[in-house]
Amino acid sequence: DGGITQSPKYLFRKEGQNVTLSCEQNLNHDAMYWYRQDPGQGLRLIYYSQIVNDFQKGDIAEGYSVSREKKESFPLTVTSAQKNPTAFYLCASMGRAQTSGTTGELFFGEGSRLTVL
Amino acid sequence: GEDVEQSLFLSVREGDSSVINCTYTDSSSTYLYWYKQEPGAGLQLLTYIFSNMDMKQDQRLTVLLNKKDKHLSLRIADTQTGDSAIYFCAAALYNFNKFYFGSGTKLNVKP
Secondary structure (H helix, E strand, C coil): CCCEEEECCEEEECCCCCEEEEEEECCCCCEEEEEEECCCCCEEEEEEEEECCEEEECCCCCCEEECCCECCECCEEECCCCCCCCEEEEEEEECCCCCCCCCCCCEECCCEEEEEC | CCCEEECCEEEEECCCCEEEEEEECCCCCCEEEEEEECCCCCEEEEEEEECCCCEEEECCEEEEEECCCCEEEEEECCCCHHHCEEEEEEEECCCCCCEEECCCEEEEEEC
């Protein structure tokens, strides 16, 4: 079945460590997104990529880094520079925006919950 | 940028209608969405509406858009306990570069 897979589902990190969250999709989607979700707040955009080898900062990119070497993969690294990394992280993808009839539907993974000890 | 706002909680009885409201600030928003999130999971698209529409109905779901007031609502008819979840309103411009999400409304359906 086509979809987006995020791993790990739960991750614990010690302060000062970098961690990488995986996001893989087999939907043949061009665009991929990383969001952060905190209780009582909406989803905030960290990074997005419209095409392979290109990505853009979102609204809260500080302390995070990404790469887009393959169409299927968009890993997110939470660096030690991120002061408050404990959150629920969601990866999403979308088909080509210029596709006829596109509705702009985002397909989400199941999320990764990161806790800093 | 766009600012999307929703109330945080709504509680209804099973069988009643639920109405979840959302406001947005950018009149350029072309596409407006409602997503549902079950506990500990990702979001799933429920329905969407284009800015040139006033209303859209899809089975138990009715979306109303007041473009003048920048107000969007989602009505769920005959609400069931399985509808208990967090509902997010989202807005996007025509190029889909960014999607702006509200804080989510937690719907609690009492039996």
